Amino acid sequence: MVSALINVPKKAKRGEIIEIKTLMSHIMETGYRHTATGAIVPRDIITGFTCRYNGAEIFRADLFPAIAANPFITFFTVATESGKFDFEWIGDNGFSETASASIIVE
Amino acid sequence: MRQHKTSTRREFLGFAGSAAALGAVPIVTLRPAEATPAMLAAAIRNVVGEAPVQTGKVKLEIPPLVENGNTVPMTVSVASPVTPDDYVRSIHVFNEKNPQPNIGNFYLGPRAGRAQVSTRIRLADSQKIVAIARLADGSFWSISADVVVTLAACTEEVI
Numbered sequence: 001m002v003s004a005l006i007n008v009p010k011k012a013k014r015g016e017i018i019e020i021k022t023l024m025s026h027i028m029e030t031g032y033r034h035t036a037t038g039a040i041v042p043r044d045i046i047t048g049f050t051c052r053y054n055g056a057e058i059f060r061a062d063l064f065p066a067i068a069a070n071p072f073i074t075f076f077t078v079a080t081e082s083g084k085f086d087f088e089w090i091g092d093n094g095f096s097e098t099a100s101a102s103i104i105v106e
Numbered sequence: 107m108r109q110h111k112t113s114t115r116r117e118f119l120g121f122a123g124s125a126a127a128l129g130a131v132p133i134v135t136l137r138p139a140e141a142t143p144a145m146l147a148a149a150i151r152n153v154v155g156e157a158p159v160q161t162g163k164v165k166l167e168i169p170p171l172v173e174n175g176n177t178v179p180m181t182v183s184v185a186s187p188v189t190p191d192d193y194v195r196s197i198h199v200f201n202e203k204n205p206q207p208n209i210g211n212f213y214l215g216p217r218a219g220r221a222q223v224s225t226r227i228r229l230a231d232s233q234k235i236v237a238i239a240r241l242a243d244g245s246f247w248s249i250s251a252d253v254v255v256t257l258a259a260c261t262e263e264v265i
Contacts, residue, residue: 017219017220018219030205030228032205053217056217057215058215058217058218059212059213059214059215059218060212060213061210061211061212061213061223062208062210062211063210064206064208064209064210065204065205065206065228066201066204066206066208066209066210066227066228066229067209067210067225067226067227067228068176068177068178068225068226068227068228068259069176069177071225071226072224072225072226073223073224073225074223074224074225075212075214075218075222075223075224076218076219076220076222077217077218077219078217078218078219080217
């Protein structure tokens with residue numbers, strides 16, 4: 001099962017502003033819900049997201065329970081050189097996922 | 107116009123179901139206290155410290171009326187150039203009435219190209235959303251938007 005969906009343009013012109021869309025499948029249990037018997041459902045969320053472009057961090061986010069399930073985050077960067085984007089999500093209960101995407105800059 | 111706190115349809119059906127199964131039972135709901143405007147102010151102080159927060163520059167796109175608070179699309183953009191010397195350092199989004207005042211902190215930088223970020227959020231009630239941007243010169247800019255939610259998120263029962 002693919003748990004991450006990444007959308008990065010395959011090619012871009014040097015200096016072009018590109019949009020990066022990311023989606024990670026995760027329940028994002030808030031920790032504020034309770035079952036019919038009154039028991040609290042424990043919190044289980046993604047707490048952090050990082051994007052690196054050829055090793056350098058270009059975007060980072062702290063997430064809270066108010067982020068909807070399957071966190072969808074989009075942001076922008078400048079295409080400077082060909083290479084790789086590395087994405088990382090970390091969260092409760094040792095959650096850790098990575099994904100990557102490559103880009104050709106002409 | 108505001109619904110009573112304990113009267114969402116899902117909860118009502120949940121209770122109606124359990125009441126039918128067990129016969130008449132007293133209904134007691136335990137609800138975490140919602141974030142108050144004071145908690146919102148405290149969360150904002152946590153980020154900005156004593157610095158003044160000016161209104162403007164930030165644009166918060168969020169639907170004014172949402173049916174389902176479980177997933178509300180939101181886009182924050184800042185009217186700021188993005189150059190090596192003049193850029194947006196971070197964008198912070200807060201709410202007034204979820205159990206917790208924070209929604210997300212987004213750290214951009216001089217390589218962002220465009221100071222804009224989008225995500226999907228949860229809203230537990232009709233409330234005010236506040237977005238604050240920190241620019242490279244250390245100044246803070248904010249905007250707020252009111253959202254009416256008909257189906258709340260976060261605190262509903264798991265059935």
